[in-house]
Amino acid sequence: LAIIGALAVACFVKVFGVTFLGEPRKPLPSLPTExxxxxxxxxxxxxxxxxxxxxxxxxxxxLLGGGIAAWGGAAGPAAFPATxxxxxxxxxxxxxxxxxTAILALLQRRAVIAPKRPATWGCGYPQPTSRMQYTAASFAEMLTGLFHWGLWTDIEKGEVxxxxxxxxxxxxxxxxxxxDRMIYPGCHALAWVAFKTRSFLQHGxxxxxxxxxxLTTIVLLYILL
Known part of the structure; x- marks a missing residue:
């Protein structure tokens, strides 16, 4: 559960960062509305x-105690122990x-210092562009690098x-x-075997x-009789 929770947090951070942070890569066709x-x-x-x-x-x-009691045969809310x-x-x-959180928010609202609004991915550059900002792959790079042994990431490195x-x-x-690594190759292999079998059996x-x-009639008679 801890790993699932951490992955969920990373997923939503990635979605929020890609969706709401940074500069648009191309002009929007229309202004977004609520x-x-x-x-x-x-x-x-x-x-x-x-x-x-x-x-x-x-x-x-x-409610949980009733469900656990119905599943395990226990009686009453005691089926959900405090431990x-x-x-x-x-x-x-x-x-x-x-x-x-409420106290910190109240203190921040009472602060006199006006917040600065630099570019999201400025990183010290005076005129950042959308090409300098993080992408979805950049957000997920830490996790994909950690689990590279099981994800089998295809990496194409450019030479400089x-x-x-x-x-x-x-x-x-x-x-x-x-x-992509199991089902699709398996289906392609089955399709290749089926095509070769059809080509072998059907000659016109x-x-x-x-x-x-x-031959089919003989086999059926042998099985039935």
Whole structure:
């Protein structure tokens, strides 16, 4: 669960950074507008439920206890022991965190110093462009490098030679291990075998087709009788 949580955080940081940070790579066809209330309200309801469960997990302990009791045969809320998850301390920690966050936000709003608004990926450059900013691959590079032994990333490195190198190109692509490395090659192999089998069996000669029918009939009679 800890690894899944860390990967989820990295995923959402990547999505937020790629979507909302940096400069646009090309002019937008039209100015973006906010989604209508019919789309925002369902997300707000889900967000509220997640917040209530995260801050006050005691509200769902009885429901979880009933489900565990039905599954394991135990009786009552005792099926959800306190040792399984310290739900009380989770609520205390969440409330302390929210209180500390509110205090820091209030202190920041009362600060007199006006915040500076430099370019997102400025890094000290006076005129940064979209080519200098992080991409989706840049955000995921740390994780793909950590799990390179299982992801099998295809890396194309451009060569830079001399003091005045010519234009070079580099790229990397991380395919889906299950889909691209296993399922697709397996399907291609089966398709090749099926094509070769069809080419071997089908010659367009009527006599051979009659022989196939006779052999099939003999095999079926042998199995049934």
């Amino acid at each position: 989604a209508p209330l019919t789309m925002i309200l369902p997300m707000a309801v889900i967000l509220g439920c997640c917040g209530v469960i995260g801050i006050m997990p005691l509200t769902v302990v009885d 399984l998850a310290p739900v009380g301390w989770i609520s205390v920690g969440a409330l302390l965190f929210l209180g500390l 030679r001399g003091f005045f190198p010519e234009r070079s190109h580099g790229a990397d692509h991380t395919p889906d291990v299950i889909l 000669v009527l006599g051979i087709y009659l022989l196939y029918s006779a």
